[in-house]
Amino acid sequence: MEFQAPAINIAIILPVVIVAGFGLVLMILDMLMEDELRGLGPWISLGGLVLAGLQTIALWLGGSYETFIPVGGHPMVVVDGYAHFFNMLFIITGILAILMSMPYLIKADIDEKAEYYMLLMFSISGMMLMGMANDLLLIFIGLELLSIPLYVMCGIARPREASEESAMKYFLLGAFASGFLVFGLALLYGATGSTALPVVVENFTAGGVIAYTGLAMQLVGLAFKVGAVPFHMWTPDVYEGAPTAVTAFMSVGAKVGGFAAMIRILAEAVPQESAPIWTTAIAIIAAATLILGNVVAISQTNIKRMLAYSSIAHGGYILMAVAALPFSGDAVSASLTYMLTYMFTNLGAFAVIMMVEKSGNRGVLLEDYKGLSKRNLGMALILAYFMFSLIGMPLTGGFIGKFVVFQAAIDANLIWLTIIGVVTAAVSAYYYLRVVFYMFMFDGQGDLEFSPAMMTATTVALVATLAIGFFPGLWLNLARTASLASQLLMAGG
């Protein structure tokens, strides 16, 4: 038997290879470098992310979708417009998170520089795999790669108890969720004879009840990661306890990663005839998520906790689009648009929050926002704008996101869900505006701590949210092309 080198299309997985590779480099440097040089960690990671971003853009501009192993079999990795879109999302999330982490780690007295950024890079590479995976196994690996570094990052502020507690809770519940995912994977494999999405979809109907159960367990595992009710319980405790920079990173990255895989599975691994069953389930979960997230957020007094519930609620809006998936041609692009706006708005809001925060996890109560407009009008206006965007007020990115999601839901005839969406959005206005209210209607003291990196992150997020709000056409097109590519893929099997 002669040696057969497999035909591998390395270029298309280069972005994720670069990100993971830079993580490895950091790990080795961390071991070899002197303490002073370890401060280079964030810059090295930024370099890696920029490189990966450039490669993604080059691939994207290159056009057609490609697979890791171009001929024969069922490729584990598919790099289409959908994957490019998510890769860019994760890379941008990573860049912004690093910019925010640099000053934050110093402020919060966390001395794990290179280690922290290494974990961040690994987590990003996991997220990227979630968007590219064409195989249930790879989705599971991506999910673990995404999660395990996050467990550690949550606890990185040790010996602060809240941080340790959050890491422990996240880890235990997360491991539990992974169990569901693997069990579901096993059941799907048993029912369909494969873990490759294109084969799963072919044999799904023949797999009968076992296939459905497997799918349900996969969804439970993913619902956990995206914080959908009733699998959301970890979110507030973990978001509150974790260092704020980590909270910001995972409120976007982990959630979007979970959705990337969930949408891929539901769009490609599940046949159309099963749609009525699973869409009903998703719609109910979406409704519960919207209601619980938005209502409970009202009674929060800690802004990180409030944003935790808010992020649960935003997951609910994305789930609305997911529930519309088989019935509306715009559902995928709607969910992509929503995640794009959510990413910029939420990261921007967290950036301002980190500037208000004081060392030792103080300065995170709503009370601490009293009179912010007097202390720094600019920051108060920026945070107010992010709050408006989270509500979904016109002329913000958030409006565009909500609009397309509602449109997709109406298209799919999910009128009742749309009504719940609109009403809960109205409820959400209460707690977001309360922040604005505190900033502009009271007096208070305390300085903000600025740093160039944090300001850069804030500016990027603000400009992007404004750009989406005022000129949504470009971004909508982007999301539409990204989703079209995956639909082509679906048609091609």
Place this chain on the structure above:
Amino acid sequence: MANHHTSSNRLWILGLIPLAFAAYFFLQLEGVASGQFLQFSIPWVPDLNVNFSIYIDGLSLLMSLLVLGIGGLILIYASGYMAGNAKIGRFFFILIFFMIAMLGVVVSDNIFLLFIFWELTSISSFLLIGFSHESEKSQKSAQQALIVTGLGGLALMAGLIMLGYIGGSWELSELLAQGQFLDGHPAFPAVITLIFLGAFTKSAQFPFHFWLPNAMAAPTPVSAYLHSATMVKAGVYLLARLYPIFGGSDTWFFTLVIIGGITGMLGGWLAWQQKDLKRIMAYTTISALGILVFLLGVGQKIGTEAAVLFLFVHSLYKGALFMIAGSVDHETGTRDVTILGGLRGKMPLTMVAVTLATLSMAGVPPLVGFVGKEVIYEATVENVDYRVWLTAVAFVMNFFNVAAAAAILYMPFIRSQPADTQLELDHTHEAPWTMWIGPLSLGILATLSFFFVGSELFSGQLIQGATEAVYGKPAEIKLYALPPALTIVPILSIFTIVGGIIFFAVQGRLIKAARAADAAVSRFGPESGYFAGFDGLLAGAASITLFVQNGKLRRYVLYVVVSFILFVGLPLFLNFGALSWRLSPPPLLYELIVSAVIILATLMVTFARSRLAAVAALGVVGYGIAILFLYFNAPDLAMTQFSVETFTVILFVLVLYRLPAFKAITSPAGRLRDVIIAVLAGGFMAMLVLLVTAVPQSQHVIDYYAQSSYPLAKGQNVVNVILVDFRGFDTLVEISVLGVAAVGVYALIRRGVIRGLSRGERGES
């Protein structure tokens, strides 16, 4: 308070800009009235059909004139009223911001554009009500106004989007051109309800009227401009705008006539009992808004004409009156009418303005208010079916307005100051020019109407143009400053004025009883409902949080398991009959014994009193499974399981050393619940395993490797061949992964050593 208009700011110049724009719009009047509407459109988000499109017909033009004209006067007024206030720059900024937003509302053609401007007016209103946010009251009021109007705005948005969906366009002008296309459509009730909600909240209609009097916490220029002349008219404007689509339907007629009628009468009833000058005006504003809605409900040519005319008339006199209330407050330091008096000599120019404005409000000829009142009665009298009812309601509404007008004029100005008050008014003098110029111009405009009401420019172009835009059909309009003939209508007017004045004369005797009655009723009123709903929401949120989010990990796990059973287990169980089972070959005795040991050990884990015992029992479970592997011819798996199990137990023991002993933290009932849930979950998993084993396994891969390993790779050991030949590349990568892992482990150990060292050094030094 009395003398702080010292700083000579020139902000009043800003007021000239909107006035110039108003003049420009005025010049467009003739063209617009003859049907040459101003419009332009630039695409904004073509994908969503959102265009920046402007459409100005007669109605939009009339509204724009009010927004700009009164806006200019208000800016001039505010430069005097707010003089010396440190935040005056911010105040002007928000006020101008509002003006632009309000102008946007009345000229927008695109539904989304309209909605954006609509919400921007709510936000600027919020900022202005809470402007003097030192007082908790103004914060609360600002919040309340924003919640009520903001929620209404969302309902409106939903209604308009449905309308656009059905009509196939997002441009109002195109929808209006289709006429009553929604009649008989199944979505008609939903669309009209949502739109009504938006309009009623914004225009303070019953039962949403309560936010408006509370909004009087805003500085007076804001009350005059937003909460009387313009913003609260946005709802009325919207109803008028959509008249061609909905007008004439029974839903439209009865809803608007009833809600408008209740609002108009309730506002009037509450107005005369108030002590605060601004609150009197707030309630008469509610009353006037009710009249406008009522008139739009009556509809037809005369109803829409009356609505358009009264909209114009009311903005003139109410804008003036609010400014006057502000001047009184500014010069005397109070707005309490029970202690004010005798201002006629001290503020002569204001006195002239207030006289003209209140006479117009009361509908005394030859002021423009009289013309407005005449047309209202004409509209009710012309309705064939409900003539008596409508006229009676209109009479009550107008009658209270006369009484309120009399109170505004008489109590602070005409009568002498009551002797028994502490208020010192000796040094009170006229307000600065910036503060009387606005009300006086509006008052004079109302008087001069005698000369221009009948003119082609006013009745033929301004009012007729707007009426035609509302009515949707050509409408010839001829107005008279004085009635040309003595019909029932002028007689009604006379009765209204006389009745109102008589009522005012005797109201002092009724006021106590009326207030007591109101207090009794208001406990069940809509505002109590608002607060109850609001508190309920907050309390509900708090209790849900307490229930589902108590921070205890075991509770979270419980929820996850229960939801899992409900979402996944239950549906499966319901399909029980459709499942195929297979339990073959029958279990052997060894297997049964080992299984029994595993089960016993598991039970032991749950009943163990010490951690060590629990860990040991867990170990037994693991070993039992390993033995089962052995039975099933998988020695490699069994070996792995043995070593992992051993290792885990050792690790556990090492960690347990540092942990506290078990504590009883659950109640017996809680334990019972846990047992039930655990049994359900375990049973479900067992069922799944049985199900999966019933599926025939694919032999394809196994056969391939078994058959090809010798012919292709010359190897007898299939596992070895797979590792080094068939999947050689994978093995290579796996080895490098192991290498990387080793590096990681080394890094961790090294860091740990370094840290230990440095800690040790620090400890020693």
